[in-house]
Amino acid sequence: MSIILDKVNYIYSEGTAYESHALRNINLRIEDGEFIGIIGHTGSGKSTLIQHLNGLMQATSGGIYYNGRDIYEEDYNKKELRSKVGLVFQYPEHQLFESTIFEDVCFGPKNLGLSKKEVELRAFSALRSIGLPVEYWYQSPFELSGGQKRRVAIAGVLAMKPEVLILDEPTAGLDPKGRDEILAQVAAMHQELNMTILLVSHSMEDVANYVGRIIVMNQGSVMMDGTPREVFGRYQELEAVGLAAPQVTYLIHELKKNGIPIEAEVTTLEEAKASILQVFEGRGKNQKQGTKQEML
Numbered sequence: 001m002s003i004i005l006d007k008v009n010y011i012y013s014e015g016t017a018y019e020s021h022a023l024r025n026i027n028l029r030i031e032d033g034e035f036i037g038i039i040g041h042t043g044s045g046k047s048t049l050i051q052h053l054n055g056l057m058q059a060t061s062g063g064i065y066y067n068g069r070d071i072y073e074e075d076y077n078k079k080e081l082r083s084k085v086g087l088v089f090q091y092p093e094h095q096l097f098e099s100t101i102f103e104d105v106c107f108g109p110k111n112l113g114l115s116k117k118e119v120e121l122r123a124f125s126a127l128r129s130i131g132l133p134v135e136y137w138y139q140s141p142f143e144l145s146g147g148q149k150r151r152v153a154i155a156g157v158l159a160m161k162p163e164v165l166i167l168d169e170p171t172a173g174l175d176p177k178g179r180d181e182i183l184a185q186v187a188a189m190h191q192e193l194n195m196t197i198l199l200v201s202h203s204m205e206d207v208a209n210y211v212g213r214i215i216v217m218n219q220g221s222v223m224m225d226g227t228p229r230e231v232f233g234r235y236q237e238l239e240a241v242g243l244a245a246p247q248v249t250y251l252i253h254e255l256k257k258n259g260i261p262i263e264a265e266v267t268t269l270e271e272a273k274a275s276i277l278q279v280f281e282g283r284g285k286n287q288k289q290g291t292k293q294e295m296l
Ligand SMILES: Nc1ncnc2c1ncn2[C@@H]1O[C@H](COP(=O)(O)OP(=O)(O)OP(=O)(O)O)[C@@H](O)[C@H]1O
Pocket: 012, 013, 018, 020, 021, 022, 040, 041, 042, 043, 044, 045, 046, 047, 048, 049, 090
């Protein structure tokens, strides 16, 4: 099934001096099992956009359809939508409020009306999957580091067993190890549970390494929507709006500019490695052919 956004607009504080047109005519279709990166400079509308997908914010105009049903219909079950489309906020403090980490993770499933046993089993499993050591579980979430808070916030959403997981800047402020761990866990959930994942990120490397599709937001509109290769191939347009392609894309383009016959459509280190090795292999072959010809 899918999530469809049809001409969605959102205006903050409409009719006041603080009016801000944060989403402009957004048309999108998100299919089951996709892993999508959402990029865009600060204030481009990323957080506003994703908060529409679980019904937390209501569009000023336009429609949103989850698995074929209009979420703005009066009898649509918004609570169920919020359990199916799990959102991890940009600032984890916004979603941690219970006195212990364990209770915090139980909050979502408890709200779904599940039995105490099921709630606790889900909380254990979610906490294990985000890799927070058990000695922390009964402490206050407010004493944790930024990265740990983020993990707990992710566990709280996972415990609801969502079909769609939306993460708003989950790696901001983390060290490289913490960043890799969180992203690897998210990628594993995508593969093992076939969860649809939307990842808002400022890191082009993170996005290029994990996602199959990138949506670029600019001033409230969708500016690009395509595979990492398609989007990062247009790096000059990205630069014009204050974004960039992954570092490795620039490196390979520089090599090409300098006359190296290299496949330049590269967005990840792995692809760059393959591209560079191909050049060497090509050279090796040519040299071998050369010697053969000389012999003839
Ligand atoms: N509560 C609010 N009231 C008024 N305007 C807001 C509010 N929240 C966001 N905006 C405005 O809406 C626009 C989009 O903001 P949004 O937070 O969605 O951007 P973003 O892409 O998530 O930015 P960032 O990368 O900084 O998180 C911005 O112009 C912002 O100033």
